Amino acid sequence: MRQDYLEIRDLRVTFDGFVAVDGVDLTVLQGDLRFLIGPNGAGKTTLVDAVTGLTPATGSAQFDGVELLGKKVHQVARAGVGRTFQTASVFEELSVLVNLDIAAGALRNPFSLLRARRGVPASVEAALETIGLSHLRDRRAGELAHGQKQWLEIGMLLVQDAKVLLLDEPVAGMSADEREQTGELLRTVARDHVVVVVEHDMEVLRAYADSVTVLAAGKVLAQGSYADVQADPRVQEAYLGPAHDPADEVV
Amino acid sequence: MSAVVTGLRPRLVGLSGYAVAALALFVLAPLVLTDFRLRLLAQFLCLAMVAVGIGLAWGRGGMLTLGQGVFFGLGAYIMAIHLQLSDAGPGGRPSFMVTGSGLPWWWELFRHPVAAVVGIVAVPALVAFVLGYAVFRRKVKGAYFAILSQALASAFALLLISQQGTIGGSNGLSNFQQFFGFVLNDPVNRRMIFFICAGVLLGMVAVVHQLMRSRYGELLTAVRDGEERVRFLGYDPALVKVFAYVVAAVFAGVGGALFVPVVGIISPSNVGVVPSIGFVIGVAVGGRATLLGPVLGSLAVSYAGSTLSAEFESVWIYLQGLLFILVVSFLPGGVVSLVSDRWRRRTDKGSDDTGDEPGGAGGSTGGEAGGDPPPASAAAEVPLVDDPTGQVQPGGVR
Numbered sequence: 001m002r003q004d005y006l007e008i009r010d011l012r013v014t015f016d017g018f019v020a021v022d023g024v025d026l027t028v029l030q031g032d033l034r035f036l037i038g039p040n041g042a043g044k045t046t047l048v049d050a051v052t053g054l055t056p057a058t059g060s061a062q063f064d065g066v067e068l069l070g071k072k073v074h075q076v077a078r079a080g081v082g083r084t085f086q087t088a089s090v091f092e093e094l095s096v097l098v099n100l101d102i103a104a105g106a107l108r109n110p111f112s113l114l115r116a117r118r119g120v121p122a123s124v125e126a127a128l129e130t131i132g133l134s135h136l137r138d139r140r141a142g143e144l145a146h147g148q149k150q151w152l153e154i155g156m157l158l159v160q161d162a163k164v165l166l167l168d169e170p171v172a173g174m175s176a177d178e179r180e181q182t183g184e185l186l187r188t189v190a191r192d193h194v195v196v197v198v199e200h201d202m203e204v205l206r207a208y209a210d211s212v213t214v215l216a217a218g219k220v221l222a223q224g225s226y227a228d229v230q231a232d233p234r235v236q237e238a239y240l241g242p243a244h245d246p247a248d249e250v251v
Numbered sequence: 252m253s254a255v256v257t258g259l260r261p262r263l264v265g266l267s268g269y270a271v272a273a274l275a276l277f278v279l280a281p282l283v284l285t286d287f288r289l290r291l292l293a294q295f296l297c298l299a300m301v302a303v304g305i306g307l308a309w310g311r312g313g314m315l316t317l318g319q320g321v322f323f324g325l326g327a328y329i330m331a332i333h334l335q336l337s338d339a340g341p342g343g344r345p346s347f348m349v350t351g352s353g354l355p356w357w358w359e360l361f362r363h364p365v366a367a368v369v370g371i372v373a374v375p376a377l378v379a380f381v382l383g384y385a386v387f388r389r390k391v392k393g394a395y396f397a398i399l400s401q402a403l404a405s406a407f408a409l410l411l412i413s414q415q416g417t418i419g420g421s422n423g424l425s426n427f428q429q430f431f432g433f434v435l436n437d438p439v440n441r442r443m444i445f446f447i448c449a450g451v452l453l454g455m456v457a458v459v460h461q462l463m464r465s466r467y468g469e470l471l472t473a474v475r476d477g478e479e480r481v482r483f484l485g486y487d488p489a490l491v492k493v494f495a496y497v498v499a500a501v502f503a504g505v506g507g508a509l510f511v512p513v514v515g516i517i518s519p520s521n522v523g524v525v526p527s528i529g530f531v532i533g534v535a536v537g538g539r540a541t542l543l544g545p546v547l548g549s550l551a552v553s554y555a556g557s558t559l560s561a562e563f564e565s566v567w568i569y570l571q572g573l574l575f576i577l578v579v580s581f582l583p584g585g586v587v588s589l590v591s592d593r594w595r596r597r598t599d600k601g602s603d604d605t606g607d608e609p610g611g612a613g614g615s616t617g618g619e620a621g622g623d624p625p626p627a628s629a630a631a632e633v634p635l636v637d638d639p640t641g642q643v644q645p646g647g648v649r
Contacts, residue, residue: 052483077485089480091473098469105466106485113467160484 004030006051006081006164006194010059011069013043013050013218020046021057022218030163033190035205036198038215039238044198045086047215048166052076052083063164063194078106082162086169088149092142096133096152099141100124103156123159131155131185147178154185164194171201183208214238268543269456276449286438289445293513295553296448298530299546300506303455304499305534306545307462312495313392313475318400319503319530321407322375324522326504328411329374330511331424332358333367338428346426347419355417364431375504376497383496387489392478401524408523423518430512448509452546455502460542462498471495503530529556532575538585548585 006028013021021043028034036044050057051068053076061068066079091099097120104123105113120137128134131151136144141152150170157165170186171179183204189195190210199205205212205226212229214221216238222229229235280292301319308314335345336358344354361367382403386396412421419425433440462468474481474488481488511517520526530549537548552571560567578585584592 073479073482074485074487077483083483085480089477091476091480093472093476094469099473101466102470102473102481103484105470108466113470114462114465116461116464117466117469156484 004064004163004194006061006063006196008047008051008059008061011047011050011057011061012059013046013055013057019218021050023059024215024218024220026213026220028164028194028196030194031191031210032194033186033208033210034196035209035212036196036215037200037205037212038221041217042215043218044215045168048083048168048196048198051166052081074106077160077162080161080163081166082157082160082164083166084150084153084157084168084170086172088146088153090141090144090149090152090156092140094141095138096128096141096144097124097137099152100127100155100159104159104161106160121159123161127155127158130158130188132181145178147174147182150174150182151185154189158189162193165189165196167195167197169198169200171199171204179204180207269453272456273453276453277446280449281442281445286441290441290513291557293445293448294510295550295557296445296452297506297510297513298533298553299549300448300452300455300509301503301530302534302537302545302549303452303459304502305530306539306541307459307471308495308499309531309534310539310541310545311463311468311471311475312492314492314496315394315397315531316400316496316499317397317524317531318402318404318407318527319499320404320522320524320527321400322379322500322503323507323510323526323530324407324411324517324519325375325378325507326371327507327511327517327521328418328424329361329367329370329504330508331427331517332418333361333364334427334430334511335424336362337364337431345424347422347424348416358417371504371508372501375500379497379500380493383493383500384489387492387496390478401527404522404527405524408519411519411522419518421519423516423521424511425516425518427512427515435512435515444509444512448513451505451509455505456542456546458498462495463542467491467494529571532571534585535575536578536585538587538591541585541587541591544585544587547587 006026008024008026011021011024011026012019024043024047026047036047038044046055049055051061053068053071053073057069059069063079063081068076068079068081071079091102094102098117101117101121101124104121128137131154133144133148133151133155136148141149144152154165154167154170167186171182174182179201186195186197187208197209209226211224212226213223214229214232214235221238222232222235224232276296280289284292301323305316305319308316336343339345348354361370386399391399411418411423414420427435429435430440430444433443435441462471470481470486470491474486474491478488481491507517507522510521529552533549533552534545535548536552537546538544552574556567556571559570582588
């Protein structure tokens with residue numbers, strides 16, 4: 001089986017002279033659930049923005065041999081790179097099913113769009129199953145609980161046929177139960193996708209991260225397993241705090 | 252289960268409503284209305300065509316089109332030019348042009364009836380596509396788009412006024428004798444024109460109905476509520492929006508074209524800022540995100556306007572403004588939403604068994620729970636314009 005990977009080389013993002021991302025190299029393989037952590041302002045979200053075409057950047061970000069930098073947002077999406085946002089942004093007026101159906105349809109023939117939906121595409125059915133929202137398919141997305149909205153977003157990435165999933169704080173604001181379910185969902189998804197999770201939550205990180213990249217002041221500070229990173233004195237200094245207390249990282 | 256039931260009933264209601272409308276227009280109206288009234292109704296139907304398009308672009312697409320007068324005018328003037336030429340006969344020239352040296356070349360484009368009909372559809376479509384795509388690609392939206400489209404209507408009216416020699420300036424074009432070979436003075440032919448208007452309007456409503464229930468309609472709603480999010484799914488939202496904008500423009504153009512034989516005159520005062528806003532008021536009053544709201548609202552406002560302005564000419568324009576403000580402030584879903592809200596509340600009682608998920612979502616509550624069809628549910632909460640800062644927006648966009 002072919003193994004997909006995302007390869008970022010010397011990525012640099014500058015805002016009016018302020019260097020937000022400063023020469024980051026990052027390679028993430030399929031099946032390796034990667035967490036991206038770092039103090040506030042470390043450039044995590046900016047990195048995701050740069051790769052997905054929202055922020056201009058220099059360097060290189062390649063997936064499947066395709067250069068992503070310089071492409072427009074919707075072209076990056078069509079190249080197989082999807083993302084979520086810190087605040088869940090689903091289409092609140094539309095049902096769960098329609099949200100997924102729209103996500104699945106970017107490559108549909110424009111003329112087929114003029115017909116009404118009939119039946120449920122197989123990919124949508126599978127995604128409903130994966131994210132555990134099958135029983136809520138006809139519910140308006142705006143009425144979902146916070147956690148369910150995040151799952152719906154992940155489901156939208158799955159049906160969008162994204163091979164690379166860049167998730168920005170997917171468990172923020174979730175209850176303990178929801179975080180656990182999200183972690184399991186991420187683990188499932190990471191088996192056949194390249195998954196990068198920007199996250200603050202140390203519990204989730206410890207439980208589910210296959211590998212961790214620590215970003216600080218726009219640079220990669222450390223990389224490795226959770227234990228490796230935790231033991232790194234530079235990381236302790238910059239981010240985790242001397243006592244490794246999860247509460248400390250809420251700056 | 253309940254979702255199926257609630258999804259089916261509005262469809263039946265819609266179909267029977269459609270049949271009633273067709274009966275009223277094709278049987279009842281010609282029976283009970285005098286020729287004068289029928290002509291007035293035909294005029295209202297033409298304006299309602301513009302409203303149907305605005306309902307799609309604004310209600311569903313979030314594009315507050317304050318400049319539909321431009322497309323209305325394009326269609327109307329093309330029709331007027333054609334009628335003038337056919338009245339004048341082969342090689343002839345319209346009477347108001349006596350002093351000119353020759354017909355402008357673009358008059359000749361619309362001499363042939365087929366060319367005129369094609370032009371009525373194609374010219375507004377082309378203008379709307381070029382304009383719309385340029386604007387939407389630059390992510391101009393919300394109030395900025397509204398102001399831009401209104402400025403366009405104003406500029407268009409000024410342009411027409413400046414063209415005294417070629418299209419009659421502020422007098423416009425009038426005095427048409429024939430409509431594709433039929434004498435306009437004949438009551439039978441006038442009735443035929445009324446039937447054409449009615450048929451075209453019903454056709455437009457059917458087109459919008461299909462668009463609203465299609466995947467495209469769902470996508471358009473998604474673009475309205477989260478344009479950036481749609482972009483991240485791999486769509487180009489500019490293309491999604493421009494399609495609705497083009498459809499609205501074509502409807503406005505056809506409405507304008509039929510307006511000309513019905514009313515007998517087209518002048519810059521029919522296409523400028525004031526009539527452009529007038530189109531929107533009817534849509535807002537009726538309910539912009541619904542299928543029939545724009546039509547009914549537009550007809551009602553036209554009727555009220557013609558009745559009231561006869562007696563209190565100066566008061567009507569203020570009344571119109573007041574009505575618009577009241578509806579936007581207190582009834583953003585329009586009058587039709589009163590009915591559909593009640594409908595929804597009733598059907599909700601049946602479907603509440605699915606609505607007991609604990610810890611309910613952040614946003615909406617009881618009132619609009621359940622498996623509603625999108626047409627009804629979309630109306631109430633849509634902001635007037637999709638405010639570029641306040642809309643449902645991915646948090647990552649900074």
